[in-house]
Amino acid sequence: MNTEVTSRHRILVIDDDAAFNRVLCRALARRGYAVASAHTAAEALTLAERECPAMIVLDLNLAGTGGSMSGLALVAPLKRACPNGNIVVLTGYASIATAVEAIKLGARHYLAKPVDVDALLAAFGTGIGAPDTGIADSPPPGTPLSVDRMEWEHIQRILLEHGGNISATARALKMHRRTLQRKLGKRPARF
Amino acid sequence: MNTEVTSRHRILVIDDDAAFNRVLCRALARRGYAVASAHTAAEALTLAERECPAMIVLDLNLAGTGGSMSGLALVAPLKRACPNGNIVVLTGYASIATAVEAIKLGARHYLAKPVDVDALLAAFGTGIGAPDTGIADSPPPGTPLSVDRMEWEHIQRILLEHGGNISATARALKMHRRTLQRKLGKRPARF
DNA sequence: GCACCATGTGGCATATTGTCGCAGCCCTCG
DNA sequence: CGAGGGCTGCGACAATATGCCACATGGTGC
Numbered sequence: 001m002n003t004e005v006t007s008r009h010r011i012l013v014i015d016d017d018a019a020f021n022r023v024l025c026r027a028l029a030r031r032g033y034a035v036a037s038a039h040t041a042a043e044a045l046t047l048a049e050r051e052c053p054a055m056i057v058l059d060l061n062l063a064g065t066g067g068s069m070s071g072l073a074l075v076a077p078l079k080r081a082c083p084n085g086n087i088v089v090l091t092g093y094a095s096i097a098t099a100v101e102a103i104k105l106g107a108r109h110y111l112a113k114p115v116d117v118d119a120l121l122a123a124f125g126t127g128i129g130a131p132d133t134g135i136a137d138s139p140p141p142g143t144p145l146s147v148d149r150m151e152w153e154h155i156q157r158i159l160l161e162h163g164g165n166i167s168a169t170a171r172a173l174k175m176h177r178r179t180l181q182r183k184l185g186k187r188p189a190r191f
Numbered sequence: 192m193n194t195e196v197t198s199r200h201r202i203l204v205i206d207d208d209a210a211f212n213r214v215l216c217r218a219l220a221r222r223g224y225a226v227a228s229a230h231t232a233a234e235a236l237t238l239a240e241r242e243c244p245a246m247i248v249l250d251l252n253l254a255g256t257g258g259s260m261s262g263l264a265l266v267a268p269l270k271r272a273c274p275n276g277n278i279v280v281l282t283g284y285a286s287i288a289t290a291v292e293a294i295k296l297g298a299r300h301y302l303a304k305p306v307d308v309d310a311l312l313a314a315f316g317t318g319i320g321a322p323d324t325g326i327a328d329s330p331p332p333g334t335p336l337s338v339d340r341m342e343w344e345h346i347q348r349i350l351l352e353h354g355g356n357i358s359a360t361a362r363a364l365k366m367h368r369r370t371l372q373r374k375l376g377k378r379p380a381r382f
Numbered sequence: 383g384c385a386c387c388a389t390g391t392g393g394c395a396t397a398t399t400g401t402c403g404c405a406g407c408c409c410t411c412g
Numbered sequence: 413c414g415a416g417g418g419c420t421g422c423g424a425c426a427a428t429a430t431g432c433c434a435c436a437t438g439g440t441g442c
Contacts, residue, residue, distance in 0.1 A: 093335055094344065099287045100301050103294040110291050112336065112344055144349045144363045147342055154341045161335070167419055174337040174382060176400055181421070183398095358388055367431055372390075374429095 010034045010051055014044040014074070015059035015090070024057065027117045041074055048081040055124050056082070058107070060091035060098060072098060075105040088123045090115065092157065114153035116145055155183065200224045201242055205235040205265070206250035206281070215248065218308045232265055239272040246315050247273070249298070251282035251289060263289060266296040279314045281306060283379050286347035304379070337382050346374065 011033045015021040018039065025035045036051050038044035041062055048056065056078060060071030071089065078087055086108040091098065094112035102110045109123035155173070162168040166184070170177040202224045206212040209230065216226045227242050229235035232253055239247065247269060251262030262280065269278055280293040283304035290301040300314035336344070346364070353359040357375070361368040 094287055096285055096287055096290045096301065096303060099290050100294055103291050110287060112287060112341070114341070144352070145345070146365050147345060150341060150345045151338055154336070154338060158335050165419075172335055174339075177420085178401075178422085179399055185421090356388075368389085369391090369432075370430055376390095 009055065010036065010053035011055040011057065012036045012038065012044070012047055012051060012053040012085070013057045014038045014062070014071075015057070016040065016062050017059065020059075024117070024120075031117070031121070044074060045077055045081055048078050048085065052082045053085055056085045056087045057120065058087055058089050060089055060102075061093060072101055072105065075102060075107055079106050086124050088120065090120070092161075114150055114157060119144070151183075155180070159184075200246075201227070201244035202246040202248065203227045203229065203235070203238055203242060203244040203276070204248045205229045205253070205262075206248070207231065207253050208250065211250075215308070215311075222308070222312075232261060235265060236268055236272055239269050239276065243273045244276055247276045247278045248311065249278055249280050251280055251293075252284055263292055263296065266293060266298055270297045277315050279311065281311070284375075285379075287344050288347040288351045292351060334382070340382055342374075346371070350375075 009032070011028055013021055013025050013028070013035060014037075015024070016039050021037055021039065025037045028035045033055075036047050036053060038047050044058075047053075058071055058074060058078065062071045062074070071091070075087055075089070078085065087106065089098075089102040089107045089110045090113060091110075092113035094110070099110040111120065111123055155169070158172055159166070159169045162172060166180055167177055170180040173180065200223060202219055204212055204216050204219070204226060205228075206215070207230045212228055212230065216228045219226045224246075227238050227244060229238050235249075238244075249262055249265060249269065253261040253265070262282065266278060266280070269276065277299040278297065280290075280298045280301045281304060282289065282301075285301070285303035293301045302311065302314055346360070349363055350357070350360045353363065357371055358368055361371040364371065
């Protein structure tokens with residue numbers, strides 16, 4: 001039900017989060033893509049130039065020094081290094097501002113980080129907004145992930161980011177600590 | 192209230208919210224722009240064709256269905272009717288999904304609705320290199336999107352994927368249509 | 383006209399949150 | 413040591429939100 005094409009589809013994953021990078025790469029490899037992975041901007045550019053992948057997954061929060069722009073700054077160079085590559089920007093700290101910039105810079109799509117691989121792949125293809133399909137185009141996606149699942153993933157991510165600190169996570173999520181506790185306690189997260 | 196035909200600065204405001212429309216028009220007029228105002232899609236197209244304004248402010252939530260599609264659907268036609276016009280999308284129901292769509296469709300910029308006129312005007316001139324004008328949300332990288340915001344973004348994404356079809360989206364999300372409607376109608380949900 | 387579907391609303395009964403408050407723990411500091 | 417201060421777990425209660433049914437409208441296709 002998905003890509004039957006094999007080795008022809010080269011894909012480059014750029015993300016300094018080692019764990020995420022690895023997981024994503026494996027998921028993509030399992031789907032038959034030729035995956036290359038980069039953890040730094042320099043590495044990314046080198047690989048992009050050499051492999052000229054058709055698809056590039058770019059994390060915005062590279063090199064966690066605090067400047068989240070590093071990823072954005074990479075879009076243009078990547079496009080230059082590999083004109084045929086479609087770039088999909090992926091970030092855990094999504095914002096409309098960066099989304100707009102990313103697209104203006106030529107990214108194919110922009111996704112907030114709890115994504116499932118299918119959505120990511122869809123973003124490369126017809127995703128949405130092909131030249132003039134208009135928005136009326138609506139191919140039924142398999143299972144878009146329920147809202148609850150999304151919430152769960154997101155919470156887990158932030159929780160991990162805060163070293164399991166519930167209070168801090170609740171604060172970051174602007175949600176009441178009590179509520180977070182209840183969510184965490186009650187939900188094994190089904191689907 | 193929209194005289195001063197300085198041909199150089201024609202601007203078209205499209206927003207079905209009468210109050211907002213009026214306020215914005217006055218603010219623009221006071222700054223010396225020749226303002227035209229439209230409240231419906233049809234009116235907007237007519238005016239765009241006739242006046243061929245250099246700047247177009249487009250509200251996404253036209254013709255108030257809960258879905259914010261109508262505005263998006265207008266972007267392409269407007270561009271066609273007035274190739275030289277720069278479109279800035281403005282919405283009270285901002286989401287990354289629609290922002291991405293809008294930019295892909297050729298909008299110059301995308302702003303969340305509590306905007307001040309200066310930011311709006313800046314959005315027309317801003318290039319990708321400009322020091323980030325406007326966009327009322329670009330919080331420091333330490334803000335990972337609140338859970339509610341996440342939910343909102345996810346919903347918007349799926350909604351767009353289904354061409355704005357609320358029922359289909361609700362089904363895909365395994366959530367009650369009524370609930371979806373309420374969520375859509377209610378929250379501008381910032382942060 | 384008549385099914386069929388999407389949508390906009392209203393009205394509940396029930397489930398989930400938002401908030402307070404309190405207690406126990408583990409640290410660090412004076 | 414004792415006094416903060418932060419994190420956590422949990423009880424209670426009111427304010428919301430959600431699930432669900434119903435009905436009316438507006439389009440479409442037969």
